[in-house]
Amino acid sequence: MSAEAPTPHPEMPRRRSRVVKSNRTQILLFSVLTLALTAAVVWGGRTWLRNSETLVFAVGESTGPEARFAARLATVLKNNSSRLRLKIVPSGDNAKALSQFDRKEANLAILRTDARIPPRARSLAILDHDLFLLISPGGKKIKTIADLKKKKIAVIADSESSVALVRNILELSDTPDAAARVQMAPPGSTFDRLFTSGFGAVIKVAHASHIVKDKSYEQLARRGGFTLNAIDSAKSIARKNPAVSEETVATGMLSASPAVPEEDLDTIGLEWLLVAQSKLPTATVADLARIIYENKTELALPDGFASKIEPAATDKDAFIVAHPGAAEYINDESKSFIERYSELIYVGLAALSIIGSIFAAIYTKVTRVAPEKASQLATAILDIGERMEYAKSLDALDELQDELEAVLRGVVIGLRDGTISSDGLDTFKLGYEFVRDEIGLRREHLKRHPPPGDDKVVAVKTAQSA
Known part of the structure; x- marks a missing residue:
């Protein structure tokens, strides 16, 4: 009789493994991504703020004072680690440079106030002055404009535009003999030679900075070879011609010994202005103006041009209105970073808030373990x-x-x-x-x-x- 084998107990089922969920990995990943995104935003913002901006500077002749000043300005910007850079484009003469500026092919240019002013030109600085020196033979004074009109006049200047301006000031433009009465002096002419040629007066148009450095006036004054005359109606002339400014020839400006003039004389003049496009950003022009006014010595040319840079006229009735960026710096109204970019910052914060909410929702719904x-x-x-x-x-x-x-x-x-x-x-x-x-x-x-x-x-x- 065989023994019956005992029935084995059913085996206990294995314990069901439970996966314990944790947010640690997701939180760590999210933190790393957040730090990376923050670093990218900061780097991008810093790059945007420091990103170089190239301005096209239209000049006349490549060897002229405008081109040489532009070259010095480009060097100063580089030496000061400015984000601004200059691209200098010679155009042959100043008129062509202004035409390029007028066509919006250039951001900067230099002009004299008697030129055809582009409507979008806004001044940044006064680089120099051209003074009108009314010269007559020694011992022969010209007291009034009426006396000047009776004489044959030679004009010593760099261009025919000065001759046309003199005719306009003397109201001789409609006179048939105006061309004979007011003539451009031949190159290399001296006062003595012009006087012996029949001219009763010479009007020399020159940079004030050049006049101060020119020693020939002192040599001629010692021989008694010329008389410097005041333009008695300078104020009324400047009022009738907005491009013309009322100027003063300071005592001893032409010659210290003997003093020429012996006292301050009234005359007229023209201004050389650095101008920018009106649509150029205010912040850009403010930065450029700061560099110019804080580095005047480095910008002066050896011949004296731009040796006394002056602030642009910020009056609303100025002949050429100052650019808002230049006026902001000149009037010491430069805005801080927060003030300048306040609207952009507010928009950015709002955008970041929205983006942050979206990412938080994505994190909660997708990456985060609830x-x-x-x-x-x-x-x-x-x-x-x-x-x-x-x-x-x-x-x-x-x-x-x-x-x-x-x-x-x-x-x-x-x-x-x-x-x-x-x-x-x-x-x-x-x-x-x-x-x-x-x-x-x-x-x-x-x-x-x-x-x-x-x-x-x-x-x-x-x-x-x-």
Whole structure:
């Protein structure tokens, strides 16, 4: 008679592994990306602010004073680490340079106030003055404009435009003999030679800076070769001709010994202006004006041109209105960074706020691991309850008890660090208490009805519990 093999106990199912979700990786990644984005924005902003801006400077002859001044200005900008750069474009003569400026092919130019003024030209600085010196033979004064009109006049100047201006001032432009009465002096002419040629007066138009440096006046004055006359109606002439300015020839300006003139004389003149396009940004022109006014010595040419740079006229009724950027610097109204870019900053902050909200929403919905509800962990507890019927020994039951306590410990820690929310905590509590009580009942049952072969184990357990 064969013995019947005992029926094996069904094996307890394996514990279901639960993936513990955490925000640490996502938070670290998000922090790194945020820092990288911040660094990129700061770098981009700094690059934008320091990004070089090239201005086209139209000049006349490549060897003329305008071109040489532009070259010095380009060097000064570079030496001062300015973000501004110059591209100098020679045009043959100043009229062509102004035409290029008028066509908006250049940002900067130099003009004399009797030139055809482009409507979009705004002044930055007065670089120099051209003075009209009324010269007559020694001992022969010209007291009035009426006396001057009676004489044959030679004009010593760089261009025919000065001759036309003299005719206009003397109101001789409509006179048939105007061309004979006011003539351009031949190149290299001297006062003595012109006087002996029949001219009763000479009008020399020259840079004030050149006049001061010219020693020939002093040599001629010692021989008594000329008389410097005042233009008595300089104020009325300047009023009738907006391009003309009222000027003063200071005592001893032409000659210190003997003093020529012996006292300040009234005359007329023209201004050489550095002009910019009216649409050029205020901040750009303000930066350029600052460099010019703070580096006058470096900008002066050896022959004296631009040796006494003066602020542009900021009056609203000025012949050529000052550019707002130049006026801002001249009037000491330069705006701070916040004032200058306040509107842009406000718009940027609003945009960043919107973008930040969008990224926060994306992070919350996509990258961030949402806290797990406590009620969802009831599944792990019920899993322990389902495996309890397979526990045929007190050791197996102790394992389930340890798992149950581990789940409870995980919930407490999760509630503390935010990985588990308190939603459904009552449900979890109910499930925990239910399974805990079931384990207790199961334990009592095993103590009363130990499975075959577990008597010693039960006795030990009972002794230990006692």
